Amino acid sequence: MKNQNPNLKYVAKKAGVSIATVSRALNYPDKVDSKTLARINKVIKEVNYKPNRVAQRLRIKGGNRKIIGLLVPDIQNPFYVEVVRGVEDYAYSRNYALLMSNFAQSKEKEKMYLDIMKSESVDGLIVAPYDEHDVEVISLIKQGIPTVCVDRGLANVNVDTILVDNENGAFEAVQLLIQKGHKRIAYIGGLPSIPTSQQRKEGYVKALVKNNIEVDEKLIRFGDSKKESGNQIAKELLKMKNSPTAIFAGNNLITLGTLETIHSLGLSIPKDVAIIGFDDMPWAISLNPPLTAVKQPGYEIGKQAAGLLYQRIMDPEKLSAKTILNTELIVRSSC
Amino acid sequence: MKNQNPNLKYVAKKAGVSIATVSRALNYPDKVDSKTLARINKVIKEVNYKPNRVAQRLRIKGGNRKIIGLLVPDIQNPFYVEVVRGVEDYAYSRNYALLMSNFAQSKEKEKMYLDIMKSESVDGLIVAPYDEHDVEVISLIKQGIPTVCVDRGLANVNVDTILVDNENGAFEAVQLLIQKGHKRIAYIGGLPSIPTSQQRKEGYVKALVKNNIEVDEKLIRFGDSKKESGNQIAKELLKMKNSPTAIFAGNNLITLGTLETIHSLGLSIPKDVAIIGFDDMPWAISLNPPLTAVKQPGYEIGKQAAGLLYQRIMDPEKLSAKTILNTELIVRSSC
DNA sequence: ATGAAAGCGCTAACAG
DNA sequence: CTGTTAGCGCTTTCAT
Numbered sequence: 001m002k003n004q005n006p007n008l009k010y011v012a013k014k015a016g017v018s019i020a021t022v023s024r025a026l027n028y029p030d031k032v033d034s035k036t037l038a039r040i041n042k043v044i045k046e047v048n049y050k051p052n053r054v055a056q057r058l059r060i061k062g063g064n065r066k067i068i069g070l071l072v073p074d075i076q077n078p079f080y081v082e083v084v085r086g087v088e089d090y091a092y093s094r095n096y097a098l099l100m101s102n103f104a105q106s107k108e109k110e111k112m113y114l115d116i117m118k119s120e121s122v123d124g125l126i127v128a129p130y131d132e133h134d135v136e137v138i139s140l141i142k143q144g145i146p147t148v149c150v151d152r153g154l155a156n157v158n159v160d161t162i163l164v165d166n167e168n169g170a171f172e173a174v175q176l177l178i179q180k181g182h183k184r185i186a187y188i189g190g191l192p193s194i195p196t197s198q199q200r201k202e203g204y205v206k207a208l209v210k211n212n213i214e215v216d217e218k219l220i221r222f223g224d225s226k227k228e229s230g231n232q233i234a235k236e237l238l239k240m241k242n243s244p245t246a247i248f249a250g251n252n253l254i255t256l257g258t259l260e261t262i263h264s265l266g267l268s269i270p271k272d273v274a275i276i277g278f279d280d281m282p283w284a285i286s287l288n289p290p291l292t293a294v295k296q297p298g299y300e301i302g303k304q305a306a307g308l309l310y311q312r313i314m315d316p317e318k319l320s321a322k323t324i325l326n327t328e329l330i331v332r333s334s335c
Numbered sequence: 336m337k338n339q340n341p342n343l344k345y346v347a348k349k350a351g352v353s354i355a356t357v358s359r360a361l362n363y364p365d366k367v368d369s370k371t372l373a374r375i376n377k378v379i380k381e382v383n384y385k386p387n388r389v390a391q392r393l394r395i396k397g398g399n400r401k402i403i404g405l406l407v408p409d410i411q412n413p414f415y416v417e418v419v420r421g422v423e424d425y426a427y428s429r430n431y432a433l434l435m436s437n438f439a440q441s442k443e444k445e446k447m448y449l450d451i452m453k454s455e456s457v458d459g460l461i462v463a464p465y466d467e468h469d470v471e472v473i474s475l476i477k478q479g480i481p482t483v484c485v486d487r488g489l490a491n492v493n494v495d496t497i498l499v500d501n502e503n504g505a506f507e508a509v510q511l512l513i514q515k516g517h518k519r520i521a522y523i524g525g526l527p528s529i530p531t532s533q534q535r536k537e538g539y540v541k542a543l544v545k546n547n548i549e550v551d552e553k554l555i556r557f558g559d560s561k562k563e564s565g566n567q568i569a570k571e572l573l574k575m576k577n578s579p580t581a582i583f584a585g586n587n588l589i590t591l592g593t594l595e596t597i598h599s600l601g602l603s604i605p606k607d608v609a610i611i612g613f614d615d616m617p618w619a620i621s622l623n624p625p626l627t628a629v630k631q632p633g634y635e636i637g638k639q640a641a642g643l644l645y646q647r648i649m650d651p652e653k654l655s656a657k658t659i660l661n662t663e664l665i666v667r668s669s670c
Numbered sequence: 671a672t673g674a675a676a677g678c679g680c681t682a683a684c685a686g
Numbered sequence: 687c688t689g690t691t692a693g694c695g696c697t698t699t700c701a702t
Contacts, residue, residue, distance in 0.1 A: 005453075007695055018673045023697060033671055053454040055695035058389045058678050075419060076617075081410055088437060092444060097451045100435045102423060109427060116432045118340075119388040227617060259621040282411075282562060283616075286594040288623030342679055353689045358681060368687055390679035393694050 086302020169327030170203025190225035230257025421637020504662030505538025565592025
């Protein structure tokens with residue numbers, strides 16, 4: 001039972017023409033006689049011929065291979081799932097295949113997947129880089145591979161980028177906490193090397209400073225963007241003397257970990273501790289209590305990124321641009 | 336700025352050998368003189384040569400192309416994210432590339448992605464079929480493409496399959512509800528065409544029957560596996576006269592929707608309505624109240640599926656098998 | 671409007 | 687141990 005697919009040659013023979021004509025019938029139908037065309041199309045339908053994308057890609061020069069790569073740092077984070085969906089919808093609408101990988105915040109994986117994408121001759125790449133100085137991604141861009149960065153930018157590199165206003169999103173969140181009367185507010189960030197972790201910290205600090213609240217370094221902590229680290233750090237924070245009365249959690253997963261700790265400590269939200277999370281989630285409303293969160297337009301980011309990438313593929317010389325989307329503070333009852 | 340990668344020819348010239356020798360150096364290092372090998376490897380490193388996977392795949396016959404396809408029905412459902420992770424980890428460990436797609440429960444998308452995977456000459460495929468009679472998937476299997484089904488089986492087809500004991504998982508959940516004194520228990524399933532929806536219903540009915548509780552068809556409802564339908568159906572259920580005192584939610588997303596409705600109706604869990612969800616989730620413990628759930632080993636499913644697929648690729652004639660993994664009832668406080 | 675033939679980058683006989 | 691060569695399936699000149 002072999003995987004013997006019909007190929008151009010087979011279709012050509014059945015239709016009594018050369019393979020070149022069949023190829024033309026597929027790619028430039030108006031360049032072939034309508035009677036011939038009809039005959040060819042009939043055969044194609046009959047034998048259910050589908051062009052072999054691998055052979056196509058090997059032959060075709062650039063930009064028309066109809067496949068793009070997407071590399072996300074953590075598929076377990078629902079935010080990136082939204083981004084994926086946005087990219088996917090766009091790709092599907094344009095008939096692009098999607099080579100998607102999750103590098104799970106691992107540099108080795110990222111390198112391997114990037115190598116694969118290059119080696120697979122993708123038309124372009126959408127990636128949330130490991131950090132601002134991601135040498136692998138930068139190298140690909142230098143090699144001229146059309147690339148769009150999402151969620152995280154690259155320092156000193158001209159590249160299309162779609163970001164979110166992290167600083168302002170964080171600022172608004174902390175501002176709200178302060179309005180509610182909190183003075184000891186902690187920030188639990190993700191990996192410190194990731195730009196978004198720093199930008200959100202900046203917004204946090206800015207809000208504090210603006211309200212003349214002392215910035216206590218002991219209240220600023222970074223984890224590894226996983227639920228467990230949120231859990232752990234929240235525990236340390238809440239057990240210290242003069243512990244914070246509010247926590248601003250730097251991402252989805254950290255929020256979840258923090259919540260778990262708060263519950264396991266038997267603390268009540270928002271009476272004992274208030275919490276705002278960066279990243280809204282589908283289940284935020286069903287949490288205990290409904291979570292106040294900074295919402296990022298993940299789907300929109302993905303969709304726009306794919307659109308930008310498409311434009312760049314079509315016109316590799318076009319000037320690169322940075323798009324910054326706004327966040328939205330969804331006020332529920334966790335603070 | 337062209338994407339001009341070094342190729343075999345280039346390496347061969349630089350090393351002063353033929354391209355065949357370079358190819359051999361890569362694939363059968365022991366078949367080439369150690370001095371030559373050293374020279375070649377030096378050049379390879381120097382110019383950072385990476386074989387072109389597209390050309391490789393076009394040339395290589397079968398089973399060694401180092402790329403597999405993964406097709407999931409809904410990437411927004413965290414259960415499938417776990418499956419993805421399992422497959423991915425295995426693939427990564429074996430240096431396989433992963434062509435991953437989400438068909439969002441759409442038959443058209445599924446067909447397109449399946450076509451792409453075939454056309455991309457994947458070594459094999461892991462797929463959660465649209466339903467038990469998924470003609471596209473069945474067709475691929477008939478064509479001899481190594482395939483493993485996960486989460487959902489195929490009727491009357493010999494294919495490696497990894498499932499979960501849905502019926503028993505549901506049975507245990509409903510059994511618990513009954514023990515807690517509930518007599519009017521509703522079931523909100525996902526798409527009725529999906530095998531798991533039916534199997535879970537079977538388990539539900541079985542538990543009722545075993546306890547001599549009348550099966551009320553009005554209490555058995557199916558949605559479309561999305562959060563919104565959970566929301567909607569729960570609303571209808573809870574507003575009917577003689578409304579259920581407990582709900583068994585057929586999947587992740589339906590659980591979330593149901594929860595939302597319960598909260599928006601101002602009902603208290605488990606006092607006014609009890610709920611158990613099929614599928615545990617990372618945030619189940621942080622829900623209001625912590626959710627009792629039937630946990631499926633998603634990661635394990637993915638990992639085992641990838642392992643099975645690997646075996647089948649290596650030995651296409653081996654007998655196919657069906658693996659059924661057990662679920663685990665995680666009792667928290669929503670019932 | 672159509673066909674012949676080159677060639678994308680690679681692997682696998684085959685010959686030496 | 688190494689080189690020559692055919693060919694995977696396709697697109698694209700270049701002729702006709």
